[in-house]
Amino acid sequence: MMSNKKITPRKLSGFMELPPEKQIIFDNMKDKIKKVFDRNCFMPLDTPVLEYAEILLAKSGGEIDKEIYHFKKGDSELAMRYDLTVPLARFVAMNIDTLNFPFKRYQIGKVYRGEKAQKGRFREFYQCDADIIGNEQLPLVADAECVNIIYEIYKELNINAIVNISNRNILFGLVEDYGYSDKASQILTILDKLNKIGKDNAFKGLCDIGVKTKHAQDFISLALKIGNFDTILKEIEPLSKNDTFLKGIAELKELYGYIKAYNIPEDKYCLNIGIIRGQNYYTGTVFEAFSVEHPEFSSIAGGGRYDNLAEYYTDKKLPGVGMSIGFTRLFDLLDTHNMLQDSPCYPADVIIIPMGNTINTCLSLATDLKAHDIKAEVNYDGRSFKAKLKDANRKDVPYVIIVGENEVATGKYTLKDMKNSEQFNLTKEECINKVKAE
Amino acid sequence: MMSNKKITPRKLSGFMELPPEKQIIFDNMKDKIKKVFDRNCFMPLDTPVLEYAEILLAKSGGEIDKEIYHFKKGDSELAMRYDLTVPLARFVAMNIDTLNFPFKRYQIGKVYRGEKAQKGRFREFYQCDADIIGNEQLPLVADAECVNIIYEIYKELNINAIVNISNRNILFGLVEDYGYSDKASQILTILDKLNKIGKDNAFKGLCDIGVKTKHAQDFISLALKIGNFDTILKEIEPLSKNDTFLKGIAELKELYGYIKAYNIPEDKYCLNIGIIRGQNYYTGTVFEAFSVEHPEFSSIAGGGRYDNLAEYYTDKKLPGVGMSIGFTRLFDLLDTHNMLQDSPCYPADVIIIPMGNTINTCLSLATDLKAHDIKAEVNYDGRSFKAKLKDANRKDVPYVIIVGENEVATGKYTLKDMKNSEQFNLTKEECINKVKAE
CATH class of the missing domain: 3.30.930.10 (Bira Bifunctional Protein; Domain 2)
Structure with missing residues (x-):
């Protein structure tokens, strides 16, 4: 073809x-x-x-x-x-x-x-x-x-x-x-x-x-x-x-x-x-x-x-x-004339990054975040975890949620506030509340 | 021309x-x-x-x-x-x-x-x-x-x-x-x-x-x-x-x-x-x-x-x-197939009807309502008060506010709830709250 x-x-x-x-x-x-x-x-x-x-x-x-x-x-x-x-x-x-x-x-x-x-x-x-x-x-x-x-x-x-x-x-x-x-x-x-x-x-x-x-x-x-x-x-x-x-x-x-x-x-x-x-x-x-x-x-x-x-x-x-x-x-x-009120930006509130084989948990989490009107996406590209984190940083996204196998087991996710590099260990509901509070 | x-x-x-x-x-x-x-x-x-x-x-x-x-x-x-x-x-x-x-x-x-x-x-x-x-x-x-x-x-x-x-x-x-x-x-x-x-x-x-x-x-x-x-x-x-x-x-x-x-x-x-x-x-x-x-x-x-x-x-x-x-x-x-979720409707939340020479008060009131994200318009067409009320009724608008000379003097307006034909005598702020509560 x-x-x-x-x-x-x-x-x-x-x-x-x-x-x-x-x-x-x-x-x-x-x-x-x-x-x-x-x-x-x-x-x-x-x-x-x-x-x-x-x-x-x-x-x-x-x-x-x-x-x-x-x-x-x-x-x-x-x-x-x-x-x-x-x-x-x-x-x-x-x-x-x-x-x-x-x-x-x-x-x-x-x-x-x-x-x-x-x-x-x-x-x-x-x-x-x-x-x-x-x-x-x-x-x-x-x-x-x-x-x-x-x-x-x-x-x-x-x-x-x-x-x-x-x-x-x-x-x-x-x-x-x-x-x-x-x-x-x-x-x-x-x-x-x-x-x-x-x-x-x-x-x-x-x-x-x-x-x-x-x-x-x-x-x-x-x-x-x-x-x-x-x-x-x-x-x-x-x-x-x-x-x-x-x-x-x-x-x-x-x-x-x-x-x-x-x-x-x-x-x-x-x-x-x-x-x-x-x-x-x-x-x-x-x-x-x-x-x-x-x-x-x-x-x-x-x-x-x-x-x-x-x-x-x-x-x-x-x-x-x-x-x-x-x-x-x-x-x-x-x-x-540089008079636009907003800066060009990536449209996500949260990027979810799988670490290991956790893609399905990531997709479920995205569904729950979106149900609360949070713009969420899962980064499923083929690159390394590090590259994905760097990518989220470059895109200037406010939050990243990291889902490793440990997170899947405990039901607590690592939420990273990208502005001040703070990191939290939160349940799904706590993640939603924190992002929505923004 | x-x-x-x-x-x-x-x-x-x-x-x-x-x-x-x-x-x-x-x-x-x-x-x-x-x-x-x-x-x-x-x-x-x-x-x-x-x-x-x-x-x-x-x-x-x-x-x-x-x-x-x-x-x-x-x-x-x-x-x-x-x-x-x-x-x-x-x-x-x-x-x-x-x-x-x-x-x-x-x-x-x-x-x-x-x-x-x-x-x-x-x-x-x-x-x-x-x-x-x-x-x-x-x-x-x-x-x-x-x-x-x-x-x-x-x-x-x-x-x-x-x-x-x-x-x-x-x-x-x-x-x-x-x-x-x-x-x-x-x-x-x-x-x-x-x-x-x-x-x-x-x-x-x-x-x-x-x-x-x-x-x-x-x-x-x-x-x-x-x-x-x-x-x-x-x-x-x-x-x-x-x-x-x-x-x-x-x-x-x-x-x-x-x-x-x-x-x-x-x-x-x-x-x-x-x-x-x-x-x-x-x-x-x-x-x-x-x-x-x-x-x-x-x-x-x-x-x-x-x-x-x-x-x-x-x-x-x-x-x-x-x-x-x-x-x-x-x-x-x-x-x-009559499967549209909404019915065709007029886009106003409130129609303001002047009674007598009160158009300027009506315009001010519309500005205040709109500042609270209420869709408001003043009916300034040439027809009679009665015709305007009938028109609002036909347009199936939820509220009408009547502004007569008496209303201008007292600062209290007649708000008509068009669904149940109830009528209230309210200050501007009370009008706003009532319509927003809907």
Whole structure:
């Protein structure tokens, strides 16, 4: 059965594959995010990775972005999902009559974008999304709920993050007020890049598309407003009497009230008028979270309010608000900057080492330990007792139980506390209690 | 922004997509399986869904099975994984120098097979795999460890399953002994279908390929042996003195010793010589689990010993043993036969209902409840108080807390126990204690 010609084993670039010791940390963090979603009563959804291409491409009018993995199978044009929002829209549109609204769903799953692979860019990555979808209407408190989810997640992950919040109606309102409604999208695109390109380039960009000097300065100065809600709201409120602008102010005030009610600590959020979030698709509240230690990281969570989740699939108006974390990228950032909370480790609480022909006693003992939720395994590899002990030491396991023939006879086992090299002679029950006490 | 032409929302057939209430049950079961793998100190792996087609097709010499989803992206031929074993082989071959052997890994992930969609067949499905890989050698106790994992999983899931165990050397040995080594693969293929096609057809099939009447009867009679290890071993041991056969007997005896040591209850496993498991790839121990209530279900777990995990990618000999559960299919079977342990339910422990303008107090209260790991949400939809209470009732939530303006003033909330319709007037702390006590 041996084939002679070997194929060099290799993995596609841009696809994360962690060593198992690190995968444990990844999975634990993913579980913590899931726990926050569950605790907040969001419901899980698990849509297929593959969809009809027509569904995924509805937004672009069927045009295929080169980033999208798509192919033909039989008569069907298929594509791999590139986000979790389009599948949610498809799901809600299909099940509109049986779902309860507001519908709060989360999904943690892999998405695919065949972009140019480069450091920090992945072609397959986990997204952790939570969205709240209303039928016809959705109160603004839902926006606060999504901001709070981001706060809770980063608290759970023990990462110091700050959620920067804005409302697109503020900038849109001033744009309207100054008479540039026809250029709104261009203006916001430039302001969105303010931090990247700098004030001068943004100013030049605005002037180039025909914005007057004074107005360009005002837009930039407004987009640079960042600080606590009370201060910034007081500063910007007098700037315009435009209806859209005042709607933005009113919504921010209301949102601020809810955020305080949620008891999110003051240093965990701020008002930042420069948050725009590219996509035209957001219509009110927008937010992005940043690392406090590394503000230079691009955002580590984002989201906002949209008017119409499933406009390509249904005439029903489904306003929503959602948040999303690009988890694979986040993990990679934390890993690269030595910011992971846990160290890679072997998953055993106890390794049981047979000495002599005691393997069966070891297996029984493992069964009893596991029945008490202790992670236990028997080292049955072919190596010597000494090598096995050394191996347990290298794996940094908290406890080792040695089972020699003497131990089998007396029913007392040698439990070794590997941290301080203490050794005890204990019955099975005493072993269980000692390990569980840890 | 409204597009006028709607695209009918639809999902590919053969792709499971559960309603969220049922997804909760699915996820809980998946978590239980993960817990068993963790408790047994298997390490998690999360390989990409996409691989170079060349890697996935190495086994078939590059020939493309029509079941495999494959396509070209740029210059690369890609394919979606159709199992978790080939990616494991690729991973181990790539990381052979840094892994510790025996390497115990698990993976729970989606795999893709574009088969004809039909009831109970899925094109995208979760597999839950655990494998133990040795470097050059791997003791037989590893085979018992995989059998024990299946036992532990079904115990955890509260499903009555029985693991049917055999060793392919038994049938191979008798085939050798009778002088049919050149027809071994054909004979085992026929015997593998014994239950499906019946004794008579199997007999006819064997005779058709040139097996003598007496020998055909012996093969069938051997393949029908099923019962407890002691009885069946005693019955079959005298049948042959062939080396392969005796190797099979010796391995089964040794395995039986380990299984007893693990304390797997006697009614949870048996010796069944008819277990063959199609693939040529298994070389010794083989096992399949069946539902006790529904023995007519095809196997609900399977696995076995193989000599050489990564023969297509490396010259290193990597013997292994593994188990696998086709989890999506299992869930579908249980669901179809009303065998799911839990009922679909709304994920909240408590729904908080504002009465009057008390939303901010409700949000604070939710924060405090969640800090005690209580799943709490505020019902802020636009409907009346009565409608909200009715909704909580329909969702079958255990507790409702009503926050009226009076409650805000007194700091005492109305907690409603929805099961027996009792109502209490409690402080926040008392609410927390009462819900946590549940």
